[in-house]
Amino acid sequence: MLTVRVACVGLLAWIPAMGYLGRRQAPWSGTLGWMAFDVAELAALVATARLLRQHDKRVAASAGLSAALLLGDAVVDMVISAPGTPRALAVAMAALVELPLALLCCSIAVKALSGSGASPSTTTTSARSGARREQAVAGP
Numbered sequence: 001m002l003t004v005r006v007a008c009v010g011l012l013a014w015i016p017a018m019g020y021l022g023r024r025q026a027p028w029s030g031t032l033g034w035m036a037f038d039v040a041e042l043a044a045l046v047a048t049a050r051l052l053r054q055h056d057k058r059v060a061a062s063a064g065l066s067a068a069l070l071l072g073d074a075v076v077d078m079v080i081s082a083p084g085t086p087r088a089l090a091v092a093m094a095a096l097v098e099l100p101l102a103l104l105c106c107s108i109a110v111k112a113l114s115g116s117g118a119s120p121s122t123t124t125t126s127a128r129s130g131a132r133r134e135q136a137v138a139g140p
Contacts, residue, residue: 010097037073040069041069041070041073044065044069045105047062047066048062048063052108057112059112060108060110060112060113063105063106063108063109063112064106066101066102067102067103067106067109068102070098070099070101070102071099071102074093074098074099075094077093077094077098078090078094
């Protein structure tokens with residue numbers, strides 16, 4: 001939980017910094033798009049932290065989304081970065097921040113899903129079966 005909070009604070013600082021650094025490059029280098037993507041990551045991580053704190057089973061969905069966004073960010077950063085220092089920074093960021101945090105989010109999602117005991121489809125089927133039994137016992 002602390003790791004997710006730290007990531008949220010880090011993203012809060014990173015988003016404006018990215019906007020500033022992006023203005024120093026080409027007039028439109030996709031900076032606004034990356035900032036929007038980082039805001040989406042931040043929202044998913046905040047939702048994950050909040051649901052985790054509340055012991056809500058829906059944390060599996062937000063943690064899974066967070067992991068997917070972080071993994072996508074890491075891969076795209078490494079693929080589109082220029083050779084040399086930018087690529088080294090992208091690899092370092094992926095190895096030290098994005099991928100470990102994505103793994104943490106995956107483990108949160110798996111733990112939440114395995115702790116529920118039954119999948120939603122099984123629960124729905126069981127509820128329908130129970131309703132049919134009650135109806136049969138009560139009669140028309």
